[in-house]
Amino acid sequence: MITYSKTTWGLHLLVRVYGSAFPRSIIFSGISSAITMALYVTKRPQLLSDWRHPYPYQIFAVIVGFIVVFRSQLSYGRYWEGRQQLQTMTARWADFCTEALMMDAGTLPADINPHHQAWSRACWFAETIVHLTSLLHGLALQHLRSDWDLANLTTFHTIDPPPPTDAAGLPASMHGTYKAMPIPVIGSVSEPEAIGLGKLFHAHARKQTGTLINGTDIAPDIGDSFCGSLRGFFISQTGTHVPGASERVSIAYAWVQQLLQERLRDEGLTLAPPVGSRMWQILSEGYNQFELCRAIADTPFPFPWAQMVLVMLILYALSVPLVVVAFVDSTWMGIVVNFICVQSYWCLNEVARDLEDPFVYDPNDLPLSRYQYQFNNRILAAAVARRPATAYEMTHAEEHASSKFTPLLYQAKAAS
Numbered sequence: 001m002i003t004y005s006k007t008t009w010g011l012h013l014l015v016r017v018y019g020s021a022f023p024r025s026i027i028f029s030g031i032s033s034a035i036t037m038a039l040y041v042t043k044r045p046q047l048l049s050d051w052r053h054p055y056p057y058q059i060f061a062v063i064v065g066f067i068v069v070f071r072s073q074l075s076y077g078r079y080w081e082g083r084q085q086l087q088t089m090t091a092r093w094a095d096f097c098t099e100a101l102m103m104d105a106g107t108l109p110a111d112i113n114p115h116h117q118a119w120s121r122a123c124w125f126a127e128t129i130v131h132l133t134s135l136l137h138g139l140a141l142q143h144l145r146s147d148w149d150l151a152n153l154t155t156f157h158t159i160d161p162p163p164p165t166d167a168a169g170l171p172a173s174m175h176g177t178y179k180a181m182p183i184p185v186i187g188s189v190s191e192p193e194a195i196g197l198g199k200l201f202h203a204h205a206r207k208q209t210g211t212l213i214n215g216t217d218i219a220p221d222i223g224d225s226f227c228g229s230l231r232g233f234f235i236s237q238t239g240t241h242v243p244g245a246s247e248r249v250s251i252a253y254a255w256v257q258q259l260l261q262e263r264l265r266d267e268g269l270t271l272a273p274p275v276g277s278r279m280w281q282i283l284s285e286g287y288n289q290f291e292l293c294r295a296i297a298d299t300p301f302p303f304p305w306a307q308m309v310l311v312m313l314i315l316y317a318l319s320v321p322l323v324v325v326a327f328v329d330s331t332w333m334g335i336v337v338n339f340i341c342v343q344s345y346w347c348l349n350e351v352a353r354d355l356e357d358p359f360v361y362d363p364n365d366l367p368l369s370r371y372q373y374q375f376n377n378r379i380l381a382a383a384v385a386r387r388p389a390t391a392y393e394m395t396h397a398e399e400h401a402s403s404k405f406t407p408l409l410y411q412a413k414a415a416s
Contacts, residue, residue, distance in 0.1 A: 001367050002166050019363030021354070025346035028317050029339045036321035036338040040331045057323050064312045068348045071301070071309055075356035078296055082358040083366060085292045089140065090375055092286030097133040098382040099279045101126055104263065107270045118267075125263045130383050131187035132259060136252040137375050138183045139197075140290045141368040143249055144297045144359040147183075150194055156184035156376045163369040181369035186376050196255075197248050253287055293359070301356045313349060317342045 002019045005012070017023055104125055138153055163181055189197075260280070263269050269276060300306075321338055328334035354364040 001365065002363055021347045021350035022343070024350050025343055028313070028346050029343035032317040032321055032342040033335050033339045035318065036324055036335050037331070039321050039325040040334065043325070054323055054327060057319070060319075061316070064316045064345060067305075067309055067312060068345055068352070071305065072348050072352040072355075075301065075352040075354075078301075079355040079358045082293055082296045085289050085296075086144070086359075086366065086371070089286050089289035089293060090137065090371065092282050092289060093133055093137055094375060094378050094382070096279060096282040096286060097129060097379045099282065100129050100260070100269070101383055103271055103276070103279065104268050107268065121266050122268060125259070125266075125268060126383065127187075128259055129256070130379055131185070132252065132256050133379060134186035134372075134376050135189065135193070136249065136256055138185045138372050139248045139252050140293075141372055142183055143246065144293055145365075145368050146297070146360060150189065150197060150199060152182045153185050153189050154182040155188035156186045156373070158377070158380070160184070162373045163367065165367045165370055167363060181367070183369055183372045184376060185372075186380065197251060249287075249290060253283075256283065297357075297359050309349060313345055316345060 002016075004010075004016070104122060134156065135153075142148075142152065167181070191199075257280075260269070269279075320341055324334045324338045324341075328337060354362060358366050359368065
């Protein structure tokens with residue numbers, strides 16, 4: 001996603017090339033302008049006699065303009081809807097993690113002994129729920145950007161600088177690569193977790209074929225015939241079900257629910273059912289928002305419409321020189337008018353193409369790696385937060401003693 005300043009009337013945007021639609025469109029407007037110049041030299045007398053009025057061509061030009069603008073509107077709608085659903089997913093899962101931490105810690109006795117087994121189990125739950133929530137969110141973002149390489153899930157460190165929002169500062173060789181923007185996970189991904197997410201299948205596939213599946217470290221979807229056959233062979237040989245790449249988010253989602261069940265069996269999260277059920281509801285709402293984002297990521301802009309727009313734009317670029325030469329006497333003016341018309345239509349189409357897929361790594365797409373970094377900081381801040389005393393409590397310290405409630409991660413790290 002490209003960020004920019006609104007100073008100096010935005011004139012500095014004119015010199016920005018990376019991510020701009022103009023350089024990608026100029027080849028078509030240049031070819032059309034060259035055709036216009038050639039027609040001025042060779043065919044203008046004939047065109048003057050053949051074209052008596054531009055009205056018939058205006059119908060075609062209006063149709064082309066309509067379909068291009070319509071595609072732009074739909075593409076912006078997909079972009080903004082994807083951003084809203086993604087933010088809602090992030091908010092729901094951050095809210096879930098915070099509630100799980102606070103609800104579990106708040107049910108412990110205020111004077112609990114740090115060496116008690118209940119304390120150690122509560123600390124285990126706090127550390128694990130933060131890790132699994134970060135992993136769930138990271139896998140969701142990785143799926144949305146069609147990144148199936150588990151190696152791109154790296155270890156999150158609070159001292160690391162945030163990933164850039166704008167990829168323009170990266171080396172040109174790293175533009176458009178997911179390895180340039182890895183997704184950080186709190187606590188990293190353990191070997192058993194990687195195996196549960198399909199790593200064993202990758203190792204078996206490499207051994208059988210001598211290469212990676214689709215060039216990446218993935219457990220591919222069952223839809224592909226070769227990958228499906230290889231996956232079925234692996235399952236039959238090992239007796240182990242291996243998830244496909246698109247199933248990883250569902251697996252992490254199940255892991256989180258299993259962790260909550262384990263904590264309930266440990267007599268944690270002892271809350272009234274209406275209060276505790278809200279935590280499950282928020283977790284489920286976040287997953288539903290992911291599925292809405294997934295619908296956008298998995299469903300491309302309709303092929304017939306995209307094909308028709310491309311054909312119409314090509315016909316427009318090839319035919320508009322005929323009208324310009326027939327009705328504009330000045331050669332240089334005709335070339336300029338032709339260039340502006342064709343460039344405008346093609347630029348609108350390029351903008352629409354950029355916006356219709358908001359999650360795939362592109363200069364104008366959403367910075368998912370940075371969103372993951374911000375999400376990690378958000379849930380870690382909630383995990384170590386401790387309510388300070390208010391001015392009233394400090395003034396009436398004896399009458400209203402502050403609670404001894406302290407988040408588990410805060411105490412665990414302080415004790416260490």
